[in-house]
Amino acid sequence: MTRSTLLASTGAALVLILSATPVAVMAAPAAASVQTPSVAGLPYDARRGVFTFAAGLDASLPAVVQVTTLGQSRGPSSDGDPKPSQGGSGVIIDAANGIIVTNNHVIENGQKFTVDMTDGRLFDAVLIGADKATDIAVLKIEAKGLSQVQTVDSDTLRTGDLAFAVGYPLGLDQTLTMGVISGLNRSGMGDAIEDYIQTDAAVNSGNSGGPLLDSRGRLIGINTSILSGGMGGGNDGIAFAVPTRIMMFVVDQLRATGEVKRGQIGVALGSLTAERARDLGLNLVRGAVVYDAAPGSSAEQAGLRPGDVITRIQNRPVANAGSVQATVGIARPGAALPVVYLRDGREATATLTVQSPDPAAVRVGRSAAMARGLTFRNNSGDGAGAQITVVEGGSAAAAAGLQAGDVVVSAGSTSVADMTALAAALQAAGGAVDLTVMRDGERTTISLPG
Numbered sequence: 001m002t003r004s005t006l007l008a009s010t011g012a013a014l015v016l017i018l019s020a021t022p023v024a025v026m027a028a029p030a031a032a033s034v035q036t037p038s039v040a041g042l043p044y045d046a047r048r049g050v051f052t053f054a055a056g057l058d059a060s061l062p063a064v065v066q067v068t069t070l071g072q073s074r075g076p077s078s079d080g081d082p083k084p085s086q087g088g089s090g091v092i093i094d095a096a097n098g099i100i101v102t103n104n105h106v107i108e109n110g111q112k113f114t115v116d117m118t119d120g121r122l123f124d125a126v127l128i129g130a131d132k133a134t135d136i137a138v139l140k141i142e143a144k145g146l147s148q149v150q151t152v153d154s155d156t157l158r159t160g161d162l163a164f165a166v167g168y169p170l171g172l173d174q175t176l177t178m179g180v181i182s183g184l185n186r187s188g189m190g191d192a193i194e195d196y197i198q199t200d201a202a203v204n205s206g207n208s209g210g211p212l213l214d215s216r217g218r219l220i221g222i223n224t225s226i227l228s229g230g231m232g233g234g235n236d237g238i239a240f241a242v243p244t245r246i247m248m249f250v251v252d253q254l255r256a257t258g259e260v261k262r263g264q265i266g267v268a269l270g271s272l273t274a275e276r277a278r279d280l281g282l283n284l285v286r287g288a289v290v291y292d293a294a295p296g297s298s299a300e301q302a303g304l305r306p307g308d309v310i311t312r313i314q315n316r317p318v319a320n321a322g323s324v325q326a327t328v329g330i331a332r333p334g335a336a337l338p339v340v341y342l343r344d345g346r347e348a349t350a351t352l353t354v355q356s357p358d359p360a361a362v363r364v365g366r367s368a369a370m371a372r373g374l375t376f377r378n379n380s381g382d383g384a385g386a387q388i389t390v391v392e393g394g395s396a397a398a399a400a401g402l403q404a405g406d407v408v409v410s411a412g413s414t415s416v417a418d419m420t421a422l423a424a425a426l427q428a429a430g431g432a433v434d435l436t437v438m439r440d441g442e443r444t445t446i447s448l449p450g
Contacts (some may be wrong), residue, residue: 053215055232056302057164057176061094062147063116066168067102067125067139069110082111087440089167089210090115090139091219093251095146100139100406101251103224104130107137107231109298115141118174129254133329134242135224136250137209147254149211149219154197154243157181157220165201165223165239167210175203179237186240187322189368196240203239212241222247225229249330263333263354266297268368268390271320272309281345287311288321290341291377291389294363294370302350304341306367311347312340321390324394326353364428369423372448373397376408378418385438386422396449410436 002447037310044049071085088106093099100115107113123141130137161181169175179201187194199212203226205426212221221241253260268291277285287309293299304310310318313327314337331337333356339347362371369376369386379385385407391398408416411425412433426433431450436443 015110016368053162053164056215056218058150059147060211060213060219061166061174061176063095063149064118064166064174065090065092065100065304066174067106067115067209069113070112070114071108071110072110078096084255085110087168088206088208089223091166091211091222092146092148093151093219095148096142098143098146099128100125100141101152101222101247101252102137102139103222104132104135104137105224106209107139109449115139117143117146123359129258129260131250131260133260133395134246134250136222136242136247136254138251138254139174140168147359149213149217151219151244151248152214152246153221157184157214157243159183161246162184162215163199163201163220164215164217164240165199165203165204165207165210166213167194167207169204169206175207183236184254185319187320187326190247194322194330195243195246196224197243199239199241200237201239202237209408219256220244226243244293246326246330250438261333262329262357263331263335264297265328265337265352265354266294266370267297267299267304267324268294268365268370268377269321269324270389271308271322280309282309282342284311286319288324288340289316291375292365292368294365296434297363298352300365304338304350305343306356307343309342310339311342311368313352314339325392328352333357358389362423364420364423369419373403374405376419379407381407383407383409384415384417386416388437400446400448402437402446402448406437406439407433407442430445 024059043053045052046256067090068084069088070082077435087104087284090100090102098377107127113127115125117122123143125139125141128140128211135208159181163179163181179196179199182200183198186196186198189257203223207223210223211219212223221243223241225240227238266341272285272287272289274285276289290306290308291303292306293304306369310324312318313324320323330356333354334392337352339352340347340444367377370444373391373392374388374397376386379387388406391402391404408422410416411422412429414425415423432447434445434447436445
């Protein structure tokens with residue numbers, strides 16, 4: 001998957017609607033008002049005799065900006081100024097305070113940031129904060145006469161809703177594309193807080209960080225990535241956006257403190273697969289399987305056991321382990337999360353109370369252990385070691401490059417025989433420690449921060 005942005009076309013569907021429109025509608029008098037009530041379910045400009053969404057979108061387009069990230073010059077230069085290293089799009093959500101939302105990968109490793117407005121003005125921007133786990137960053141500019149988008153709750157979306165992506169793709173000026181919401185609650189694409197909106201609106205390089213708007217021009221998500229099967233990594237009609245439900249949680253914390261603090265529930269999870277479902281005697285393949293609940297954790301207190309399959313959390317369907325992580329990842333400590341789960345084929349309910357994170361804590365359960373954003377168990381393959389099963393999105397472990405499937409064979413100078421030995425080594429190290437891991441048959445060393 002290539003990090004980028006989102007957009008695609010529903011032209012064929014629109015033609016079908018238009019072809020069904022009575023001829024009398026198309027012959028509306030030229031003297032009519034510019035925008036009349038919708039005809040055949042679509043907004044209609046009677047003066048021009050065309051169907052259009054322009055009236056709803058016009059107010060939002062000036063709030064979509066081009067973001068340029070400047071970094072260290074890579075070659076000889078006559079000056080010491082940082083050079084453009086990458087770029088993308090952004091959207092103003094608070095005009096009075098000059099607050100702009102974009103992607104973390106647009107501003108990552110930048111030394112300076114500039115923002116181009118649709119009216120030709122150029123401003124230097126200050127980075128308020130960024131969150132890698134959700135790929136959201138917040139910039140601030142000092143300017144007057146700014147526009148902003150109206151933000152709506154992404155939980156009101158339905159598959160089939162029209163969606164418009166706006167940004168600055170492939171070196172072009174501001175570009176608008178149209179598509180539909182192709183799916184909701186998408187996850188399982190990496191070690192991150194994932195609960196994406198999927199759209200077929202055409203998105204390409206440079207669209208990253210731009211807004212996904214509804215048919216009234218209201219913000220429903222931030223375009224963040226595309227899924228491409230082509231050689232060039234271009235648009236194949238599958239793109240993803242961070243929903244406003246997650247975006248606003250992150251933005252509010254970044255504006256308040258400059259960082260995002262998340263709670264935890266102390267459960268090791270895996271996605272329900274067809275093979276695992278057969279082992280459990282279930283006739284479904286959507287859900288999150290509980291591997292273990294850490295001692296003293298919220299999950300243990302709620303009564304969750306290995307083999308339980310979580311199917312709903314906070315009244316939201318669970319597609320896989322990422323669905324649970326997405327919900328917990330934007331929950332504040334103390335929040336109560338109702339869950340529905342299956343045990344031995346029977347449905348049961350429980351309530352998980354989100355606990356404050358404790359990065360230094362090492363918890364060892366019956367079949368898995370958790371520490372520093374890692375969940376690991378005894379090596380299921382040949383030889384000794386502890387196999388990593390989950391890497392928490394946004395954790396120091398994820399930033400260091402550790403991946404699910406890695407087998408840790410030593411921590412510092414200590415050999416790791418099993419999960420208990422790794423937990424003890426991490427507890428004793430306290431601070432940063434070098435982990436030797438086996439990945440795809442090769443040995444590599446990764447430094448895990450304290």
